[in-house]
Amino acid sequence: MLIIAGDIFDRAGPPQTALTRLRDFLVRATANPGLAIVVIAGNHDAAAQIGMLGVLAPIEKALIRGPLDANDLPMMLEDEHGSVAISALPFSYEFAARACFDAEDISCPADVIAAQVNAARDRVPAGARWIVVAHSFVEGAAPTDSERSLSRTVGGIETISAEIFDGAHYVALGHLHRAQSVGAPHIRYSGSPLAFGFDEEGQEKSLTLIDMGADGSIETTAIPLKPRRQARTIRGTLEELVAAPVGSEDFIRVVLTDETPQIDPMKRIRVLYPNAVQLSYERAERTLEEKLGEGRAAIDDPETLVSDFIEFVRGEAPGEIDTQLVNTLIHEARQEIEA
Ligand SMILES: [Mn+2]
Structure with missing residues (x-):
């Protein structure tokens, strides 16, 4: 089984060349008759477009989720130890989740994921091992510079607790570009296949291969990806x-x-x-560092510190009246401290 946990594209309207590239990849992947594919939309994707990829495929071959659907069923796979249920939970903003789950109290990304996971958990057959695929920012994980915020509220908390996934034997996460486990070895980001910014320079990119045992225990192996262009x-x-x-x-x-x-x-x-x-x-760049260094040195000298601050904010040095006012205030403050 191949899992792609979003984002598939970096924008809602990807160019035709990107669509063609995805098509070519999926044709090559699905040529393997034993392979099942799981794909979810991320926050950069147009959910309807990703959802369209799956409508003609049987669910045992492809589980593709774009828009939210409260009646989603898991994909069921069998191995020599029994059944494995795979729940694919696409990214969704709060407003869409409120409508989908008919729940007015969904107000942050954690509420959205909790509603998705709880609905999915109810549909896992008793005794089956359970894999969850989700697109979110789990608390404690390390981001890079180019992931777009998952919350539409400015300053809203976009992270979720790993405990939301209780009961899952493996959680395949998308969104963060760095390959990493978070909270526990079985809750893991495979990371992006390529570097998407120079802050990712030198990061080892990889696919994560998961082997699941009879009891749902997992073994992970990183398969390195060597990009054609670093x-x-x-x-x-x-x-x-x-x-x-x-x-x-x-x-x-x-x-x-x-x-x-x-x-x-x-x-x-x-x-x-x-x-x-x-x-x-x-x-x-060096000038900025030097300026910061000077700033630290001036902490002992409040007159210079305030003057530098005014210059930084205004782009010009304080005038005589400003300086007199600042000096008077600092003098008064000193007297107060000494008194
Ligand atoms: Mn994302």
């Missing part, structure tokens, strides 16, 4: 970088160590590195 950073002066003997098709972030701005640097870099996607000057 995401990585190169650093140096523009002259050094364009003098390299060979280039690369990798996705490149360029950090220039030149002290002065260079003319059209990206154009020159792309001759050797056609997939260079980001360029910055180390000078600018």
Whole structure:
């Protein structure tokens, strides 16, 4: 069985080339007559579009879930030890879950998942082992820079507790890009197959292979994925970088160590590195670090600290009146402390 726990695409309207690529992959995968496929929509996906993938396939071959459905049944598979039930729980926002489960009190991602898991648990036949597939952010897991928030409430809590999945023998999670178990070895993100940002540079990407025993115990093996193009950073002066003997098709972030701005640097870099996607000057980054260092040193000197803060916020140094006011207030505060 192959599980893809969303996101399938990175946007609700993927380009035709991405749809064709998914089609080609599914054709190759389903050519294996023994393979069952489980797919759920994630928060980046258009649920209806993902759901469409499954309507013509028999449920023992493909369990594809896009929009929520309160009457969803699990996929049932048999092995030499008995039955395994697989519940596929697509991502859903709170408003859709309230309508689907007819429950007005669903108000955060944890409530949505709890309603989905509880409905699914009721449909697992007695004695069957149980696998849950879900798209969520389990508390304690490590995110990266490019996962989109699961909550529509600004500042809303999007994490859920691992305990929501009580009773499941394995929980296959999508959403976070880093491969990791969270809370327990059987609650696991396989992680994204590729790096989606330079903060994922150097992360080992993998598929997770699960072997399930007669009692539902699991053994996991990471199968490494070696992408054709890595995401990585190169650093140096523009002259050094364009003098390299060979280039690369990798996705490149360029950090220039030149002290002065260079003319059209990206154009020159792309001759050797056609997939260079980001360029910055180390000078600018270092200046920020230095400023932070100075800020820390100035804590003993409140006049400078306040003056720096005003300059940071306004973009210009405080005037004479501001300075007098600040100095008076600091003087009064000092007297108060000493008194
Ligand atoms: Mn996601």
